[in-house]
Amino acid sequence: MVMSVLRRLGQTLFVLFGISVLVFLVFFATPGADPTARIAGRNASPETMARVRVEYGFDRPLPVQYARMMEKLFVTRDLTSYVNRGQKVVPEILEAAPVTVSLVSGAALIWVVLSVAMGVTAAALRGGWVDRGLMMLGLVGISIPVFWLGQVVNLVTQSRYHDSWLFSWVPGLGYVPLTEDPLGWFRALALPWLTLAVLFVGIYSRVLRADLVAVQSEDFMRTARAKGLSPMRVLLVHGLRTSMITFVSLFGLDFAQLVGGGALLTEVVFGLQGVGRLTYQALSNLDLPLIMATVMYSAVFVVIANAVVDMLYLFLDPRVRDGR
Amino acid sequence: MLAVLAGMPAARAQDSAPPGSARPVGDGQTLGSPHRGGTLRLAASSSGGTLDPQINYTSEYAQLFTVLYDGLLNFRKADDRTSDDVVADLAEAVPQPEDGGRTWRFTLRQGVRFSTGQEVTVADVAASIRRLFRVGSPTAGSFYGAIVGADLCLRDPAHCTLAGGLEVDPATREVVFHLKQPDAEFPQKLAFPHASILPANMPDHDLGNVPAPTTGPYRFVSYDPDRGAVLERNPFFHVWSAEAQPDGYVDHIHYDFGLPDEAAVTAVENGQYDWMFDMKPLDRLGELGARHTRQVHIRALYGIYYVPMNVNLPPFNNRLARQAVNRALDRRAMTILYGGSAVAGPLCTMVPPGIPGALDECAYTKGADLDHPAPSWQEPDLEGARRLVAASGTAGQKVTVVVQNTNVEMSMGVWLRNMLQAIGYDASVKPLAHAVQLGYIQNTSNHVQISVTDWFADYPSASNFLDDLFGCENFHPGTDNSINIAGYCDKEAQAAVDAAKQETDPARAAQLWTQAGRIIARDSPAAPAIRINYIDLVSSRLGNYFYSDLYHMIFSQVWVQ
Numbered sequence: 001m002v003m004s005v006l007r008r009l010g011q012t013l014f015v016l017f018g019i020s021v022l023v024f025l026v027f028f029a030t031p032g033a034d035p036t037a038r039i040a041g042r043n044a045s046p047e048t049m050a051r052v053r054v055e056y057g058f059d060r061p062l063p064v065q066y067a068r069m070m071e072k073l074f075v076t077r078d079l080t081s082y083v084n085r086g087q088k089v090v091p092e093i094l095e096a097a098p099v100t101v102s103l104v105s106g107a108a109l110i111w112v113v114l115s116v117a118m119g120v121t122a123a124a125l126r127g128g129w130v131d132r133g134l135m136m137l138g139l140v141g142i143s144i145p146v147f148w149l150g151q152v153v154n155l156v157t158q159s160r161y162h163d164s165w166l167f168s169w170v171p172g173l174g175y176v177p178l179t180e181d182p183l184g185w186f187r188a189l190a191l192p193w194l195t196l197a198v199l200f201v202g203i204y205s206r207v208l209r210a211d212l213v214a215v216q217s218e219d220f221m222r223t224a225r226a227k228g229l230s231p232m233r234v235l236l237v238h239g240l241r242t243s244m245i246t247f248v249s250l251f252g253l254d255f256a257q258l259v260g261g262g263a264l265l266t267e268v269v270f271g272l273q274g275v276g277r278l279t280y281q282a283l284s285n286l287d288l289p290l291i292m293a294t295v296m297y298s299a300v301f302v303v304i305a306n307a308v309v310d311m312l313y314l315f316l317d318p319r320v321r322d323g324r
Numbered sequence: 325m326l327a328v329l330a331g332m333p334a335a336r337a338q339d340s341a342p343p344g345s346a347r348p349v350g351d352g353q354t355l356g357s358p359h360r361g362g363t364l365r366l367a368a369s370s371s372g373g374t375l376d377p378q379i380n381y382t383s384e385y386a387q388l389f390t391v392l393y394d395g396l397l398n399f400r401k402a403d404d405r406t407s408d409d410v411v412a413d414l415a416e417a418v419p420q421p422e423d424g425g426r427t428w429r430f431t432l433r434q435g436v437r438f439s440t441g442q443e444v445t446v447a448d449v450a451a452s453i454r455r456l457f458r459v460g461s462p463t464a465g466s467f468y469g470a471i472v473g474a475d476l477c478l479r480d481p482a483h484c485t486l487a488g489g490l491e492v493d494p495a496t497r498e499v500v501f502h503l504k505q506p507d508a509e510f511p512q513k514l515a516f517p518h519a520s521i522l523p524a525n526m527p528d529h530d531l532g533n534v535p536a537p538t539t540g541p542y543r544f545v546s547y548d549p550d551r552g553a554v555l556e557r558n559p560f561f562h563v564w565s566a567e568a569q570p571d572g573y574v575d576h577i578h579y580d581f582g583l584p585d586e587a588a589v590t591a592v593e594n595g596q597y598d599w600m601f602d603m604k605p606l607d608r609l610g611e612l613g614a615r616h617t618r619q620v621h622i623r624a625l626y627g628i629y630y631v632p633m634n635v636n637l638p639p640f641n642n643r644l645a646r647q648a649v650n651r652a653l654d655r656r657a658m659t660i661l662y663g664g665s666a667v668a669g670p671l672c673t674m675v676p677p678g679i680p681g682a683l684d685e686c687a688y689t690k691g692a693d694l695d696h697p698a699p700s701w702q703e704p705d706l707e708g709a710r711r712l713v714a715a716s717g718t719a720g721q722k723v724t725v726v727v728q729n730t731n732v733e734m735s736m737g738v739w740l741r742n743m744l745q746a747i748g749y750d751a752s753v754k755p756l757a758h759a760v761q762l763g764y765i766q767n768t769s770n771h772v773q774i775s776v777t778d779w780f781a782d783y784p785s786a787s788n789f790l791d792d793l794f795g796c797e798n799f800h801p802g803t804d805n806s807i808n809i810a811g812y813c814d815k816e817a818q819a820a821v822d823a824a825k826q827e828t829d830p831a832r833a834a835q836l837w838t839q840a841g842r843i844i845a846r847d848s849p850a851a852p853a854i855r856i857n858y859i860d861l862v863s864s865r866l867g868n869y870f871y872s873d874l875y876h877m878i879f880s881q882v883w884v885q
Contacts, residue, residue, distance in 0.1 A: 032756065032764030037804035041381040043792060044805055045465025047478040052460065084549035085374045086532015092550060151586065159590045172596035173587045174580070271583040273550050281370055286759045 012303045019299050020292060024066050027288050035082050035288060056082075069292065079289045089293040093275055097259075099175045100274035102185065103266065104258040106193040111200035112251070116240075118201065119208030124235060126213060135209065141202030150195050150269030157191060173271035192270045196263055200254060204247060211243035218242075245316050249309045256305030260298030352566025354573050359867065359883035363576040366879070367588045368601035371549035371581045376531040377520040378452070378461050383780065383876075384601055386517050388553075388579070390872075391572060391880040392538040393520035396430050396449065396499065397511050398568040399783070399874050401881065405678070407872035408784040410511045413568035414444060414521055414539070415499070418511060425506030425828040428514075432497040437560035438523055439543035446492035449499050451524035457484040458528040463782075466798075467513040470503045482528070506826040508833055512783040541572040541880050552580040572880030573868070589861065592619070598863040598884060599877060606663055606731060612861060613666075622666060623871045625858040626781035628676050628789070629658065629668075631740065631851040632765070632809035633774050639718035639749070640773055646848040648716065649774070650688040652709035652747050654739075655701050658853045661735045668854045672701040673845055674789045676855040680830060681786035681837025687845060694846055709747045719748040726765050726775040729755040736776050736853070744774075763804035768811060775809065776853070783874065786837035791821050794844055812849035 027033060037044075040052045053059045057068060072079035073090070081087040118138065122131040157167040169187060176184035215221060216239070224238045225231075254262075264276030275294060282290035354360045372384035377393045380386075390401075398413035400406050412418050415430040422429060436444045456464045457477035465478055472489030491500045503510065513519065522536045535544035541561045545554040555577040563571050583591060588600035589608045593616055604612065612620050633640035633649060640646050655670030662668040672686035685697035690705040692698035713719050723744050727737030737753040744751035756764055765775040781788040792798060796813035800806040820843055824836035860877055862869060863884075870881035 030760060031767065031770050032760035032762070032804060034763055034767075034804040037763055037766075040460070040805060041379070041462025042805075043466055043798060043807045044460075044462040045469065045478060046800060046803075048460045048462060048464060049803065049805055051481065055460075080532075081549075083373050084371060084533060085376075085530045086534065087549050096550065154587060154590065158587070158594065162590075162594055172591050172594070173583055268584055269587070271587050273582045277582065278550070284759055285370070 008303075008307050012300070015303055016296060016299055019295060020070065021066070023292055023295050024062075024069070024288075027286075027291070028062060033286050035286070038286065039082055039085075069289070073289075073293060073296065079293065081287050081290050083285050083287045083290075089290050092290070093278060093293055093297055096273055096275045096278050098177070099272050100259055100261070100263060100267070100276060102175075102178060102189060103192055103196065103263055103272060103274060104255065106189055107196035107200070107258075107263075108251070108255055110193055111197040111204060114197070114201045115204030115208060116247075118205035119212065120235065120240065122205065122209040123212035123239075124232075131209075135206060138202035138205045141198045142206075143202075144198060146195060146199055147265040147269055149198060150192075150266055153191055153195055154269065175272045175274075189272075192266055192272060195270075196258075196266045204250065207250065208243060208247055211246055212239050215239050215243050241316065245313065248312050248316060252305045252309035252312070253302065256301040257298070260301035261294050262298070350566065352563040352570030354571045357573065357883075359573050359885060361573075361575050362884040363578055364574040364599070364866075364879060364882065364884055365597045365863075366577065366579040366599050366601065367583045367591060367597040368579065368581050369584050369588065371552075373549075374530050374532055375535050375544075375547060376459065377536065378456055378459055378518050378522070379530055380517075381462050387601075387875045387877070388879070389517045389520065390540075390875040391542055391569075391878065392540045392544075392555075393517065393522070393536075394436075394539045394569055395514055395516070395519040395521060396432070397515040399515050399872065400567045401570055401870075401872060401878055402567065403870045403872070403881075405873065407874065410515045411565065411567050413515075413565060414449075421506070421508070421510075421828040423506075425508055425510070425826060426503045428501045428503070428510055430499040430501075432499060433564055434497065435562075436539060436564055438537040438539055439558040439560055440523070440537045441560055442523060442537070444521060444539060445524075446494050446497055446499055448524045449521055450486075450490055450492045451526070452521045453490055453519065454484050454486055455522070455526060455528065456518060457481050457486075459530055461518050463513075463516070463518050466792075467516065467518065470505060470507045470510070472502045472504055474504075506828065508826060508828045508830075509783075509785055509787060512785060516782060540569055542577060550581065552578065552582075554578055570880060573883040574879075577879055592861050592863055595863050595865065598866045598882075600861060604859050604861055609663055609667070609859070612859075616861070616864075619862050619864055619866075621860040621862070621869055621871065623858050623860070623876075624678060624873065625856055626676055626679065626784055626788075626873065627778060627856045627858075628671055628674070628780075629662065629736070629776065629778045629853045629856065630671075630674065630793075631774060631776055631853055632793075633848070633850060634768075634772060634809075634811055635847075635849050636768070636811045637771060637773050639716070639721040639723065642716045642718055643847060644712045644716035645718045646851075647688070648709040648712035648747055649744070650848045650851040651705045651712065652743050653688070653851045653853060654704040654743065655853055656703070657739055658736060661739060662732055662854055662856060666857070667859055668856045670701045671852040671855040673841055674793065674850065674852050675786045675837070675841055676781075676789075679781070679784050679786055679789075680834040681824070681841065683838055683841045683845065688848075688851070704743075706746060713748040721749055723749045723751045723773050724754050725751065726754045726756060726761065726772045728758040728761040728776075730758055733776055740774075740776065765809055766806045767804045768801040768806070772809075777809065778856070781874075786834075786841065787821070787825055790837065790840050790844060791825065794849055795821060810849035812844075812847065814843070814847060817843045817847065 036049055036053050036058050040049045057065055077090045079089050081089055118134050122134045125131050157170045161167050171187050176188045178185040224234045261275040261279045264280050267274045267276040268280050279294040372382040374380050377389045394413045396415040397410050400409050400411045414433055416433055419429050432446050456468055458481045473486040477484035489502050538558055542555040543558040545556050547553045585602040585605050591597045592600050633646045659668045673683040675682040686701045687694045687697040689698050689702045725737045725740050727733045734755055741751040741753045764770050765772045794812045796818050799808040799811050799813055820840035824833055824840055827833040827836055865884055867883045870878045872878055
């Protein structure tokens with residue numbers, strides 16, 4: 001157990017190191033990205049440029065700059081933005097995280113409930129028009145780009161039909177903290193949740209249906225049916241549990257990736273100041289410290305999620321447990 | 325595009341008040357006005373960087389700083405062209421140049437207080453000017469480098485004293501600047517937000533997110549670059565000059581960051597915000613012009629799009645090749661690509677109209693030449709351009725146009741490529757991320773031959789276009805900070821520019837700028853494309869829309885009730 005935790009930790013560090021070096025090198029290899037010119041300002045004198053270079057350490061060799069940045073990010077945690085000078089990026093991300101977690105958790109709840117319902121219904125009624133209809137719907141959901149859907153949702157609910165009875169409850173775009181106003185929080189996030197969930201409902205319901213169908217012919221299912229269990233019980237207890245393996249591992253990765261900033265487009269379109277929007281903003285004004293911090297944050301989540309998913313396997317799949 | 329063209333002229337007609345018809349700010353008092361009070365709600369997609377008024381160089385915050393901070397001088401807060409004029413702010417009067425423009429003498433007003441309650445003293449003035457160098461303000465060299473002792477300050481900022489260049493006398497409240505060489509534009513430079521007067525005890529480093537005490541009608545309550553700023557009235561403010569710093573109507577200003585442009589347009593239409601900072605997206609202009617005409621204001625802006633050509637790289641190291649591009653450039657097409665004739669117009673010379681010294685002639689239009697210029701640009705001259713390319717011997721060479729990957733600039737770039745092909749080059753377009761492009765085209769190491777970019781004046785002077793963009797001192801090979809993108813450095817042009825910069829008589833200076841402009845037009849290191857207008861969108865409840873040329877909507881002069 002200790003060994004496997006250590007191994008996992010070692011892998012995590014290696015992944016973080018690799019990603020951070022890559023981000024760092026790509027940034028400095030990009031022509032036109034020189035942070036000195038940005039910080040010094042338009043048409044700054046060469047003296048001011050030289051001063052900024054020394055102040056920010058851009059005159060040092062790249063490995064030294066890299067080491068200093070990592071030290072500031074992980075050890076002293078006082079790495080500051082190149083754009084909003086004095087803004088510490090670590091607290092900035094920690095403040096943005098609740099927004100992202102609110103968005104992603106709500107969307108996750110919606111997509112899990114809906115996709116399980118759709119997947120099971122489709123599998124139970126396999127071959128019928130309900131099955132085909134649901135799977136078609138899922139495909140449509142997968143095919144719609146989230147930023148486009150978000151813009152259309154905004155167009156309909158904020159602009160064209162904002163004053164109609166249907167959407168007059170929709171507040172202006174932006175986030176309302178849960179602790180300040182729970183109802184406002186719900187209203188501000190309801191549409192972003194649904195928008196973000198659409199793609200995943202599509203994917204997950206299709207994956208679940210396929211797994212449920214595949215599992216029908218397995219030996220243990222035949223045994224369950226032979227024992228005289230009701231078809232519903234066979235499907236839900238025996239079939240669903242085994243079929244959830246793919247579902248859970250997918251969910252773990254998607255959830256982590258979204259909490260880590262992958263809901264970027266949804267956050268930007270709906271004006272939610274989460275980690276994704278920070279990443280977007282950092283990329284659009286080439287703010288290396290913030291890019292680095294958001295990328296590291298995201299990587300940490302994905303690695304942790306992988307570990308959690310592996311643990312969950314043990315509970316879901318007896319074969320994994322017994323194999324150890 | 326049709327919708328854009330069809331929609332906007334209505335809004336324009338509504339807003340085209342004749343010059344000089346603007347409302348005066350009167351005595352600058354708002355106390356007792358029925359419109360006083362309420363909260364002005366502003367939105368921007370992101371914050372504008374540091375809050376240090378001596379360092380920040382964005383128009384987003386210059387607009388905010390103009391109702392927060394004051395310099396010795398300021399630009400007049402007026403809703404017409406007189407907003408280009410420098411007026412006395414913390415100083416009692418605009419000084420006359422002495423010693424041929426080498427000495428500038430001010431007397432500081434008495435009784436002005438910072439938002440901390442502390443009185444503004446000459447020591448604060450001296451410390452603030454020194455602080456420009458100590459904190460490495462971007463304009464420390466270009467604007468204030470002529471002050472005696474500035475060289476030392478630039479080299480060793482920590483020990484900056486400006487000895488011999490800046491003298492203050494607490495007894496007479498006198499502040500005197502001595503310059504190395506005459507600088508006719510020194511008053512404009514002192515009116516610029518970087519020369520705001522802050523308390524003497526401000527630290528010698530970028531203030532970052534910590535606001536400095538203000539002198540204007542508002543002060544900061546809170547600030548978070550990810551969320552927004554909250555401003556309230558400065559309790560120590562009183563009106564000392566109605567034209568420099570009138571009192572504000574609204575009690576509070578809430579500036580929220582994070583709403584993307586499309587969403588901000590909708591929010592202002594819905595009355596959730598009163599004003600948005602970002603450019604209005606092209607696809608919404610038709611809707612704004614048709615359905616929200618009364619909420620749209622279109623005003624002149626000292627901003628241009630132009631096409632710099634690298635005079636040190638083939639084929640544009642050949643003057644005839646550069647002149648050919650200038651001759652072939654279809655400014656009408658560029659105007660349409662930017663959004664139509666209501667929001668832009670053809671530009672034939674590098675200094676936009678309205679600025680003293682702007683040329684009101686065009687040599688690069690069909691039927692005209694350098695010796696016989698036409699009064700204005702009419703149409704492109706492709707035939708003439710082809711002849712010039714043939715004469716230059718550069719026909720068939722490879723040319724890459726570097727543009728930003730935004731809608732407008734991409735379409736301009738593609739159009740330019742087609743034009744270059746039509747006059748005989750083997751042209752292609754290279755789009756770059758908008759965050760990277762400006763740094764990229766400035767750096768000579770990237771060997772950019774031709775590009776499309778924009779430029780805005782800091783203050784209304786021909787120097788902001790001719791000297792900034794074509795002065796030898798602004799060409800720094802091998803760095804991303806070399807705003808003379810063309811790499812143009814010509815003895816004759818530089819001498820003309822230098823003479824104009826030093827001339828303190830405005831009429832004579834305008835004449836000298838015209839001369840400099842003609843030399844640069846002849847050498848054609850860049851092809852001017854269009855001048856652009858400012859499009860503002862406000863909520864239906866916002867009244868007394870008030871626009872100044874340099875800082876756009878003045879937050880203190882509009883009302884919400």
